[in-house]
Amino acid sequence: MQFGIFSVGDVAPDPTTGITQSEHERITNLVRIAKRADEVGLDVFAIGEHHNPPFVPSSPRRSSRPSRRSPSGSSCRPRSPS
Numbered sequence: 001m002q003f004g005i006f007s008v009g010d011v012a013p014d015p016t017t018g019i020t021q022s023e024h025e026r027i028t029n030l031v032r033i034a035k036r037a038d039e040v041g042l043d044v045f046a047i048g049e050h051h052n053p054p055f056v057p058s059s060p061r062r063s064s065r066p067s068r069r070s071p072s073g074s075s076c077r078p079r080s081p082s
Contacts, residue, residue: 004044005037009056026056 009030013020021029034045047057 002043004042004046005033006044006046006048007033008048008050011054011056023056030056 007030009026011021011023011026030047037045049057
């Protein structure tokens with residue numbers, strides 16, 4: 001059995017203060033929580049992916065023209081048929 005933390009990275013008002021964190025603050029806090037989970041010996045820290053707001057781990061919108069990048073970040077061009 002493993003013990004850990006799962007988050008969906010929601011950006012919602014705090015129920016006690018009514019304050020909503022910015023996306024930057026939410027991501028920073030998720031990283032802080034993940035580090036603390038590791039420090040205290042939890043087995044897992046997981047974040048679920050969502051495809052719409054108000055969740056920070058949303059997959060980015062695809063443009064009508066997808067970029068072609070290699071894993072190293074350099075541009076890739078499709079090869080011309082020979």
